[in-house]
Amino acid sequence: MESTPLLLPLLDELLEARGRLEPADVAAAARAAGVPAARAWEAVRFYPRYHAKGERWLLVDEPVVRSRNFAELQDALEHAAASAGVAAGVVFSYGLEAVGPALVVERGPERRVYAPVSPEGLARLAAGGEPGPAAEELPRELARGEGLLFEPMAELPGFPGADELIEAVREAGLRGLGGALFPTWRKLAAVRQADGVKYVVVNGDESEPGNFKDRWLIEHNPRLVWAGAALAARAVGAGEIIFYVRGEYLSALARLEAARRELEAEGYLEGLATRTFRGGGLYICGEESALLESLEGRRAEPRLKPPYPAQEGLFGRPTLVSNVETLAHLALIARMGAAAYRRRAPKLFSISGDVARPGVYELALGTPLAAALEAAGAEVSGLQAVLLGGAAGTFVKLPDHADLPLDYDTPRQQGDSLGPGALMVYENGRDLWAVAEGVAAFFAHESCGKCFPCSLGTPHLHAAVARRERGPGLEELFLALEQGSLCGLGQAAPWAVRSLINRFGEVVS
Ligand SMILES: Cc1cc2nc3c(=O)[nH]c(=O)nc-3n(C[C@H](O)[C@H](O)[C@H](O)COP(=O)(O)O)c2cc1C
Ligand code: SF4
Numbered sequence: 001m002e003s004t005p006l007l008l009p010l011l012d013e014l015l016e017a018r019g020r021l022e023p024a025d026v027a028a029a030a031r032a033a034g035v036p037a038a039r040a041w042e043a044v045r046f047y048p049r050y051h052a053k054g055e056r057w058l059l060v061d062e063p064v065v066r067s068r069n070f071a072e073l074q075d076a077l078e079h080a081a082a083s084a085g086v087a088a089g090v091v092f093s094y095g096l097e098a099v100g101p102a103l104v105v106e107r108g109p110e111r112r113v114y115a116p117v118s119p120e121g122l123a124r125l126a127a128g129g130e131p132g133p134a135a136e137e138l139p140r141e142l143a144r145g146e147g148l149l150f151e152p153m154a155e156l157p158g159f160p161g162a163d164e165l166i167e168a169v170r171e172a173g174l175r176g177l178g179g180a181l182f183p184t185w186r187k188l189a190a191v192r193q194a195d196g197v198k199y200v201v202v203n204g205d206e207s208e209p210g211n212f213k214d215r216w217l218i219e220h221n222p223r224l225v226w227a228g229a230a231l232a233a234r235a236v237g238a239g240e241i242i243f244y245v246r247g248e249y250l251s252a253l254a255r256l257e258a259a260r261r262e263l264e265a266e267g268y269l270e271g272l273a274t275r276t277f278r279g280g281g282l283y284i285c286g287e288e289s290a291l292l293e294s295l296e297g298r299r300a301e302p303r304l305k306p307p308y309p310a311q312e313g314l315f316g317r318p319t320l321v322s323n324v325e326t327l328a329h330l331a332l333i334a335r336m337g338a339a340a341y342r343r344r345a346p347k348l349f350s351i352s353g354d355v356a357r358p359g360v361y362e363l364a365l366g367t368p369l370a371a372a373l374e375a376a377g378a379e380v381s382g383l384q385a386v387l388l389g390g391a392a393g394t395f396v397k398l399p400d401h402a403d404l405p406l407d408y409d410t411p412r413q414q415g416d417s418l419g420p421g422a423l424m425v426y427e428n429g430r431d432l433w434a435v436a437e438g439v440a441a442f443f444a445h446e447s448c449g450k451c452f453p454c455s456l457g458t459p460h461l462h463a464a465v466a467r468r469e470r471g472p473g474l475e476e477l478f479l480a481l482e483q484g485s486l487c488g489l490g491q492a493a494p495w496a497v498r499s500l501i502n503r504f505g506e507v508v509s
Contacts, residue, residue: 003273006297007035007043008295008297009278010033011040015109021050043297043298047247047280047281047300048281052106055107057087057103057105057106057122059074059103061090061092061441062092062210063210064352066438067353067435073101073119076119080125083126084125092207094135094248095138095215096138097212097350099116099138099139099358100115100117101116102114105131116133138215140219142360143220143359148332149217149329153223156268156331157227159334160334162237165333167185168333168337169338170183171339171342172341176322177325178286179323181417184326192237194318195318196317198237198319201243201319201320201321201322202241202323203291204256205279207282209391209422214324215249217325218245218324219255221328222259226241226256226259226274227331228327229243232320232322239272239273241272241274242314244279244295246281247278247281248281260275260276279294284487285300287488296315300448301450302448302486304486325348346363347363348360348361348421349363351425352424354378354425354426354430356376356377361376363375365406369402369406369423373425376425378427383427385398387423388417388418388419388423389416391442392493393417394417396411396503401414416499432500437466440461440466440497441462443492444459444462451486453490454493457484457485460477
């Protein structure tokens with residue numbers, strides 16, 4: 001099947017060949033993609049890598065380092081950068097929360113990532129050395145213990161038939177593991193019912209601070225994810241799979257591309273057009289409709305819903321947008337059957353912060369929070385909180401909620417959510433306000449600007465948290481964000497802060 005040329009990969013090719021984009025390149029990419037030149041210029045201005053210039057040293061701001069020595073590292077970075085005459089700044093989360101504080105060295109469109117880094121490492125960088133170990137991918141050993149999702153499947157599952165597979169996914173109880181926890185079988189059934197050209201888009205954008213399980217899967221078990229995507233495409237009747245990978249994860253992209261070629265050679269992808277796509281490098285690109293916009297070469301701004309992607313998705317065609325882990329589970333279900341899958345009920349958790357063994361854990365759904373923390377080597381009696389879900393999550397108080405079952409529905413009944421499955425762990429004495437401030441800074445920075453409750457509200461929220469404000473006026477701001485924002489980014493922006501105030505008000509002043 002002939003694939004439509006996409007604008008961003010054409011720009012990437014020219015950028016790689018030339019080191020920078022000249023006006024003639026932008027015009028050539030627009031012609032090749034069949035879009036007006038103005039659209040290509042808009043993309044060049046919107047997506048950071050197309051207009052990156054010079055050298056910058058960027059400290060990775062995420063909720064674990066915020067509770068530790070973020071300020072000290074920031075001071076050391078500023079000092080080192082000033083002495084070397086280089087610009088300094090921050091970027092948000094690189095999926096390295098379990099590895100340690102990270103630094104990105106950006107030279108034009110090229111980036112190198114180091115973790116863990118220390119003030120001494122930053123001084124070394126200023127003197128022309130390396131600031132710490134290179135961290136272009138997650139260590140394989142970060143997957144802790146035995147896990148079905150960690151095992152390379154020797155023999156990939158055959159296609160059991162569309163009705164059988166969708167029914168098995170329903171019986172298995174699989175939900176969307178990008179964070180919304182929507183029943184997967186419903187989306188499969190909706191796309192299957194639609195007519196005409198259809199797509200499967202794999203959402204591998206994973207940019208939410210605290211989450212790195214999709215990154216591990218892409219880097220270390222990509223065949224399993226492709227298998228799930230191929231089965232999903234056959235079930236819904238799609239002829240093409242596009243794998244959208246977070247723009248910063250170049251090594252992940254290479255692993256995925258290698259696995260794609262392997263599976264193609266083995267005939268597993270027969271009859272399907274498949275390609276990988278380097279994402280735009282912004283958190284909003286992970287929101288499914290913004291992701292589709294960026295695939296189409298536009299600014300990654302969410303669409304109004306309905307229509308949902310299952311009805312009108314990529315190029316207006318019915319599209320299944322599914323998370324990386326969701327599709328890996330789909331392959332497991334096809335392999336082991338719904339009943340065996342349900343008995344095991346596997347789920348990946350990204351565990352970081354104050355635990356002896358941070359990493360990716362496969363635990364049974366419903367595992368009590370305390371048991372998950374103990375598995376990672378934490379003593380629950382010494383902990384004060386877990387930021388559950390990710391930056392768009394909530395602070396769960398310990399030891400009060402030590403028994404909370406980590407399943408799809410119980411956390412929701414008390415105003416929390418598993419989200420994509422991050423557990424960021426904080427021992428007694430950590431400054432949770434500093435964490436909340438980092439989270440608020442993240443949302444203010446990543447707001448795409450399309451709707452005003454979020455574009456105005458998130459900077460206000462950040463300023464209020466920086467002032468450690470807890471007055472009654474704040475709830476109005478929370479509601480304006482939650483109820484007025486167009487997409488999940490603005491809606492979720494106040495959750496961590498609100499949970500901190502409501503649940504820890506007495507201890508954080
Ligand atoms: C701001 C924002 C960022 C998101 N980022 C991701 C992401 O990186 N990966 C992902 O799978 N889902 C992400 N989502 C959720 C997607 O919109 C969508 O629900 C998901 O890809 C659907 O796949 P699933 O049903 O398998 O979870 C994000 C949502 C929002 C609002
Ligand atoms: S809520 Fe924020 S991120 Fe979402 S559309 Fe509005 S401005 Fe953009």
